[in-house]
Amino acid sequence: MKNVFVVLMLLLNMLPYVKAQKIKGSDTMLPLSQKEAESYMKVNPSATVTVTGGGSGVGISALLEGTTDIAQSSRKIKFDEKRKLQAGGKTVKEVVAAYDALAVIVNPDNKIAGLTREQLEGIFTGKIKNWKEVGGDDLQIIPYSRETSSGTYEFFKESVLKNKNYKNGIMSMPATGAIIQSVSQTAGAISYVGLAYLNGNVKAVGISYDGGKTFVEPSVKTTKDGTYPVVRPLLYYYVAASENKVKSFIDYVLSEEGQKNVSDIGFITLK
Amino acid sequence: MRKLFGRIGERAAEGLFALCGSMTSIMILLIVVFLFREGLGLFRSPEIENGYALCIHASNPVERLSPQSVKSVFDGEITDWQELGGKNGEIMPFRFDEIFSLYSEEELGADYSLLSVKLGEVIERNRGIIAFLPEQYLPSNNMSVRILPVENIAPSDFFGGTEWMPTVTPAPQFGVIPLVLGTLLVSIFAILIALPPGLGVAIYMSELADERVRKLLKPAIELLAGIPSVVYGFFGLAVIVPLIRKILHLPVGETALAGSLILAVMALPTIITIAEDAMRNTPKAMREASLALGATHWQTIYRVIIPYAASGISAAVVLGIGRAIGETMAVLMVTGNAAVIPHSLFESVRTIPATIAAELGEAPSGGTHYRSLFLLGCILFVITLTVSVSAEIISKKRHDSGQ
Numbered sequence: 001m002k003n004v005f006v007v008l009m010l011l012l013n014m015l016p017y018v019k020a021q022k023i024k025g026s027d028t029m030l031p032l033s034q035k036e037a038e039s040y041m042k043v044n045p046s047a048t049v050t051v052t053g054g055g056s057g058v059g060i061s062a063l064l065e066g067t068t069d070i071a072q073s074s075r076k077i078k079f080d081e082k083r084k085l086q087a088g089g090k091t092v093k094e095v096v097a098a099y100d101a102l103a104v105i106v107n108p109d110n111k112i113a114g115l116t117r118e119q120l121e122g123i124f125t126g127k128i129k130n131w132k133e134v135g136g137d138d139l140q141i142i143p144y145s146r147e148t149s150s151g152t153y154e155f156f157k158e159s160v161l162k163n164k165n166y167k168n169g170i171m172s173m174p175a176t177g178a179i180i181q182s183v184s185q186t187a188g189a190i191s192y193v194g195l196a197y198l199n200g201n202v203k204a205v206g207i208s209y210d211g212g213k214t215f216v217e218p219s220v221k222t223t224k225d226g227t228y229p230v231v232r233p234l235l236y237y238y239v240a241a242s243e244n245k246v247k248s249f250i251d252y253v254l255s256e257e258g259q260k261n262v263s264d265i266g267f268i269t270l271k
Numbered sequence: 272m273r274k275l276f277g278r279i280g281e282r283a284a285e286g287l288f289a290l291c292g293s294m295t296s297i298m299i300l301l302i303v304v305f306l307f308r309e310g311l312g313l314f315r316s317p318e319i320e321n322g323y324a325l326c327i328h329a330s331n332p333v334e335r336l337s338p339q340s341v342k343s344v345f346d347g348e349i350t351d352w353q354e355l356g357g358k359n360g361e362i363m364p365f366r367f368d369e370i371f372s373l374y375s376e377e378e379l380g381a382d383y384s385l386l387s388v389k390l391g392e393v394i395e396r397n398r399g400i401i402a403f404l405p406e407q408y409l410p411s412n413n414m415s416v417r418i419l420p421v422e423n424i425a426p427s428d429f430f431g432g433t434e435w436m437p438t439v440t441p442a443p444q445f446g447v448i449p450l451v452l453g454t455l456l457v458s459i460f461a462i463l464i465a466l467p468p469g470l471g472v473a474i475y476m477s478e479l480a481d482e483r484v485r486k487l488l489k490p491a492i493e494l495l496a497g498i499p500s501v502v503y504g505f506f507g508l509a510v511i512v513p514l515i516r517k518i519l520h521l522p523v524g525e526t527a528l529a530g531s532l533i534l535a536v537m538a539l540p541t542i543i544t545i546a547e548d549a550m551r552n553t554p555k556a557m558r559e560a561s562l563a564l565g566a567t568h569w570q571t572i573y574r575v576i577i578p579y580a581a582s583g584i585s586a587a588v589v590l591g592i593g594r595a596i597g598e599t600m601a602v603l604m605v606t607g608n609a610a611v612i613p614h615s616l617f618e619s620v621r622t623i624p625a626t627i628a629a630e631l632g633e634a635p636s637g638g639t640h641y642r643s644l645f646l647l648g649c650i651l652f653v654i655t656l657t658v659s660v661s662a663e664i665i666s667k668k669r670h671d672s673g674q
Contacts, residue, residue, distance in 0.1 A: 083407070139522075147629040148438040163366065169449070171607040171609045181508055181509060
């Protein structure tokens, strides 16, 4: 107990002197950045990297205010945000750290094997209501979505729904774990999760972006060779002026060692 | 000397307590003021996303579009201007980002200096267009472009709206009716479910159980109150939700019923503890008088003790309702959070606290969405205030007429 106290006091005393690198933003990237920071600090004992979440938008606005050195984002920087940064005299640099594929999941008892993008759009906007309309059993479709604050929610809307809105009153769950739980116990359910979260309790379906000619199942392999269509980059943004400060961490993430962390966490490596 | 110090100490303590009391009241007042100030700011926010405007072709006779119709247009549900009071012709919704697929970065000029000119050209070419553009790049010099006027969000849209879609662009929908109805439905049924067993246990513990059983039961019930609500939520999602789906043969298990059941369990300790205390406070003289008159034990319980404890029991119910209405995490996990007006217990609902918890994280501070969440907080505050004030009145009336 006493030791803890001493260590705490020491840490508090050190706080103003340590030039820590701060990373802030996407919750999706939180486990990745934390792991990278941990192993980076092991290699460079003098460095301190602190990682906080809050959401992609939060990270980028922190970059604008200068309260973070690196913003982690699970979506591309928006035009508005770029303009605001430019207006503040900052040029922003973008680094792709990893890729993440979104898998569309259904209940394991569901016989459906593949869906086209148009069918998915119909399902999530509420126009297709029964599995028999897309070649399945006579069963009501129950789409589950993430909460509106999630970057995954936004990305799915952009990529699969082509910016159309989700149907009014879609079931929305607070976390990926809750989505898996619900889909695994609801016969007519359909939802989307990051590839890393796939497990035996749910079934991933193949997706076709060419009107039903080829259906591609999500996997590390299909994501890497570019055949799986619902893939997003996981990005780090930093201000060009502070490049010296963050370069060594970014380089570490892109190095072989850093990329090993990427696949350990369950994301897709760059190469 | 010692006496003097003692007196000074007493004075200091008195002052300190008075200070604490006034500080607490001031704090509560400040919180309420802050809540309402932020919340009411919603009605000073524009209907479409801040910093953006909607443009149409100058030849288009449409004067104004409601937020609902703007949303339907961009969702592709309304496709003809005739439906909106315009001329016959297809609507072409155009989002700002699409400009980058029409022109390359070079064509837009250095530092996007030609952007607004190009946007103007796009609008000029398409008579049926409705373009959603940032105010910064409005092609205001172009004669064939007309900018639609934007009004502030109307209270009737908020309190009378039936769609809650706060992140939709260009026109977010802040209809609060489904959320209020969802909250009330879940909480009221939770109390209806919790009340009979709660009162039963309270009667058992105060009147029937012997001391040994009571000593065992009481801490067990208090333990129930100590379980974190997220644990209740996960238990509900993993156990109660699939059970409801199987037993009632529903397509989904995440329903208002699941929320009510979980909330009922969570409200039980409050109801039991307070109701039991009220019953045990019945004066011994009253019980003995009743027994002496020849009433049986049961007759005493429900002719003497329960009427005497009525105000305490109603306080228990109110505090239970208060717990149910404000509960966030457990409900967030089991009710499915679909923002639709509930027609039965077997549908998914979205409650006010769950909405605030799920959405406040990403709502940009000071923005329209953020303010709308504060206004939801105000509604919640007014509901709980009404509940406790009416309970106060009820229990007072009982006392005045009863004894």
